[in-house]
Amino acid sequence: MAMDFTLTQDQARLAADARDFARDVLSRVRDATAHLATPEARFAATRPFYEQAIAAGFLQRLIPAHCGGGGNGLVDMAVVAEVFYAADVNVSLTLFANLLGLMPLFLAGSDAQRARWLAPFLARTGAPLAALANSEPGGSANYASGVAGGGTRTVARRDGDEWVIDGAKQWVSSATGWDGQGADLLCVVCRSDDDAPPERALSVFALPRQPGSVVLERAFDTLGHRAHLVPRFRIQGARVPADHVIGELGGGKALVDASFTGTAALVGVMGAALAQAAFDFALDFARRETRGGAQPIIEHQAVGYALADAKSAIEAIRSLAWRACWAMDAQTQDAYELALHSKIFGSETAVRVITELMRVVGIDSYDHTLPLAGLLQDALALPLFDGGNMGVRRRQLHDLFRAPGAPA
Numbered sequence: 001m002a003m004d005f006t007l008t009q010d011q012a013r014l015a016a017d018a019r020d021f022a023r024d025v026l027s028r029v030r031d032a033t034a035h036l037a038t039p040e041a042r043f044a045a046t047r048p049f050y051e052q053a054i055a056a057g058f059l060q061r062l063i064p065a066h067c068g069g070g071g072n073g074l075v076d077m078a079v080v081a082e083v084f085y086a087a088d089v090n091v092s093l094t095l096f097a098n099l100l101g102l103m104p105l106f107l108a109g110s111d112a113q114r115a116r117w118l119a120p121f122l123a124r125t126g127a128p129l130a131a132l133a134n135s136e137p138g139g140s141a142n143y144a145s146g147v148a149g150g151g152t153r154t155v156a157r158r159d160g161d162e163w164v165i166d167g168a169k170q171w172v173s174s175a176t177g178w179d180g181q182g183a184d185l186l187c188v189v190c191r192s193d194d195d196a197p198p199e200r201a202l203s204v205f206a207l208p209r210q211p212g213s214v215v216l217e218r219a220f221d222t223l224g225h226r227a228h229l230v231p232r233f234r235i236q237g238a239r240v241p242a243d244h245v246i247g248e249l250g251g252g253k254a255l256v257d258a259s260f261t262g263t264a265a266l267v268g269v270m271g272a273a274l275a276q277a278a279f280d281f282a283l284d285f286a287r288r289e290t291r292g293g294a295q296p297i298i299e300h301q302a303v304g305y306a307l308a309d310a311k312s313a314i315e316a317i318r319s320l321a322w323r324a325c326w327a328m329d330a331q332t333q334d335a336y337e338l339a340l341h342s343k344i345f346g347s348e349t350a351v352r353v354i355t356e357l358m359r360v361v362g363i364d365s366y367d368h369t370l371p372l373a374g375l376l377q378d379a380l381a382l383p384l385f386d387g388g389n390m391g392v393r394r395r396q397l398h399d400l401f402r403a404p405g406a407p408a
């Protein structure tokens with residue numbers, strides 16, 4: 001295995017640009033959004049920051065080169081995600097959700113489809129949004145199930161030269177766009193054949209913005225990621241031409257699973273970023289605060305050891321997550337397994353570490369004036385989203401281990 005964690009010159013430049021952007025722009029998102037009462041208002045207030053991220057090229061630079069962007073894969077994404085997520089999860093997730101939303105095109109789109117739909121995302125102007133619409137009311141852990149009335153219930157029915165899409169989706173990042181009428185591009189997971197076996201019953205359809213066909217029901221008022229939009233919405237009578245199927249008709253399950261594999265590796269990076277931000281704060285606090293005693297609290301062995309354990313865990317998440325991203329880019333045999341470990345271990349360890357660092361800082365950490373409570377709220381999403389660790393990700397590992405020829 002040839003692995004080297006040294007960044008290329010391009011990656012080092014990307015990291016430096018990301019650090020500058022996080023310091024100058026993303027650090028201001030919280031003050032601009034936290035006081036606003038509704039999720040819609042908070043999301044709307046992120047738009048100027050998001051537009052700056054687009055103008056600075058952070059989307060164009062991460063779209064893979066074979067699709068016209070400047071990106072070389074998940075390690076590039078990890079470079080940006082680690083810096084951005086520590087500064088602000090909201091604009092960061094809106095940005096990264098585009099990459100998930102466009103992933104079906106990256107993986108299986110035809111040249112003509114990519115040329116038609118990727119242009120706004122490569123342009124470095126405006127505030128383009130894409131989303132992969134999989135999750136539905138009633139659950140998505142069993143989205144590919146063939147049980148009657150279960151699994152994906154959004155349907156695509158053939159009508160002449162067109163497909164007509166009807167259904168309900170929820171929790172899909174940015175899906176209803178800035179005005180509630182739909183993102184610029186939705187890749188919608190639909191049941192396209194009721195009679196096919198479960199693994200051939202689903203397809204992914206490109207649904208470019210079509211006001212009237214996407215109806216916002218409500219934006220979730222979430223525990224963390226408070227200024228990122230996750231709506232519940234209906235798709236009603238959306239008509240798309242036959243050539244809007246991405247990849248093979250009936251190949252939706254494989255395409256969705258593949259799309260969510262890269263993001264699994266990245267969630268570990270997000271966990272490392274949030275835990276590191278908590279650590280930086282707790283270490284500084286421990287060095288400067290005496291809490292009325294004779295010396296800074298870092299002089300207490302209990303505090304020092306707790307910080308040591310936290311940092312060990314962060315280094316472990318970071319190493320695993322970066323290795324998983326590298327393995328995905330190199331397409332090594334163990335890439336899928338590593339991506340799953342990165343998702344599960346990275347997300348759950350981040351939650352644990354931030355909680356332990358709150359104990360180090362003590363009662364003041366329970367106030368939102370300090371960053372730790374907010375970091376914990378944001379981190380709590382990591383085990384739950386991008387395929388819940390219980391309902392999806394551990395099952396995927398379980399399937400991998402029990403399959404013939406399971407990895408040693």
Ligand SMILES: Cc1cc2nc3c(=O)[nH]c(=O)nc-3n(C[C@H](O)[C@H](O)[C@H](O)COP(=O)(O)OP(=O)(O)OC[C@H]3O[C@@H](n4cnc5c(N)ncnc54)[C@H](O)[C@@H]3O)c2cc1C
Pocket residue numbers: 097100131132133134135136138139140141142170171172173225228230381384385386387388389390391392395
């Ligand atoms: C900020 C944010 C952004 C998101 N962005 C997107 C997006 O862009 N696109 C999108 O489609 N979704 C998105 N989601 C939704 C989310 O990724 C999924 O809906 C979620 O991960 C589904 O996982 P789940 O296991 O909780 O599913 P559910 O189906 O709700 O399952 C709930 C629970 O049931 C149990 N369970 C169910 N089935 C099984 C089983 N077979 N075996 C064992 N246990 C089971 C588990 O305990 C599981 O935790 C987002 C969510 C958030 C919070």
